[in-house]
Amino acid sequence: MEIVILPKPEDVLDAGAKIVEDQIRSHPRSVLGLATGGTMEGVYERLIGRRLDFSGVQTFNLDEYVGVGPDDRGSYAAYMRKYLFERVNLKPENCHLLDGTTSDIRAHCQAYEDAIKRAGGIDLQLLGIGHDGHIAFNEPGSSMASRTRLKTLTPDTRKNNAPHFPEGEEVPLHVLTMGIGTILDTRRCVLLAYGKNKSPVIAQAVEGPLTAMCPASALQWHRHCTLIVDEEAAHKLARQDYYKFVYKNKPGS
Numbered sequence: 001m002e003i004v005i006l007p008k009p010e011d012v013l014d015a016g017a018k019i020v021e022d023q024i025r026s027h028p029r030s031v032l033g034l035a036t037g038g039t040m041e042g043v044y045e046r047l048i049g050r051r052l053d054f055s056g057v058q059t060f061n062l063d064e065y066v067g068v069g070p071d072d073r074g075s076y077a078a079y080m081r082k083y084l085f086e087r088v089n090l091k092p093e094n095c096h097l098l099d100g101t102t103s104d105i106r107a108h109c110q111a112y113e114d115a116i117k118r119a120g121g122i123d124l125q126l127l128g129i130g131h132d133g134h135i136a137f138n139e140p141g142s143s144m145a146s147r148t149r150l151k152t153l154t155p156d157t158r159k160n161n162a163p164h165f166p167e168g169e170e171v172p173l174h175v176l177t178m179g180i181g182t183i184l185d186t187r188r189c190v191l192l193a194y195g196k197n198k199s200p201v202i203a204q205a206v207e208g209p210l211t212a213m214c215p216a217s218a219l220q221w222h223r224h225c226t227l228i229v230d231e232e233a234a235h236k237l238a239r240q241d242y243y244k245f246v247y248k249n250k251p252g253s
């Protein structure tokens with residue numbers, strides 16, 4: 001895992017957007033794995049400003065709430081339209097999201113996995129991280145080999161996500177999410193995090209044991225994972241000086 005420690009949250013967002021930009025410019029027909037949440041808003045904002053050509057790009061989102069349809073305000077489909085899809089030239093038929101109102105969850109999740117495969121796999125996956133170590137909605141205890149399926153959110157995750165959900169509506173208990181195995185199959189993944197609150201979980205994910213109790217620790221097993229954090233999120237990493245040294249001396253940079 002490559003650990004990049006940058007001074008400020010804005011630097012983390014700039015660096016995340018730059019990786020996506022480079023991916024699209026060098027491979028205009030890229031398959032991107034997209035994430036939602038507060039951290040990603042800043043990444044999408046930056047991408048919009050860079051006048052990229054998304055016409056050949058395909059996207060797959062990580063997760064969606066069960067019982068929530070694409071037109072519902074609280075859906076991740078609505079989030080993606082607001083922050084990215086309506087502001088760039090992505091073709092609607094190339095934007096894939098799980099449908100939380102599907103009548104056959106098992107078949108729908110399998111079809112999502114099949115669609116990723118048909119697209120040639122995900123070239124670049126964006127990831128945030130929850131305070132409990134979740135990636136996508138794989139909460140602690142999720143199988144490291146898991147594929148897209150239904151999961152139950154923890155009370156903490158529901159509480160943390162409540163401010164992002166329409167006022168007066170409850171955050172659903174169930175979600176559909178790509179699995180950890182699905183994420184590990186991506187060719188490259190980039191996890192972004194900033195702020196002091198994320199520092200304990202960043203330390204666990206990077207320097208703790210590989211354990212289902214911290215789903216993000218599975219990324220230690222990923223073939224090409226870059227984790228970009230600000231100084232505050234990095235401050236509990238025991239080997240932060242070494243990570244900075246490695247980054248500074250990165251060949252070719």
Ligand code: PGA
Binds near residue numbers: 038040131135136
């Ligand atoms: P955040 O969410 O970017 O809003 O902190 C990350 C996550 O829960 O995956």
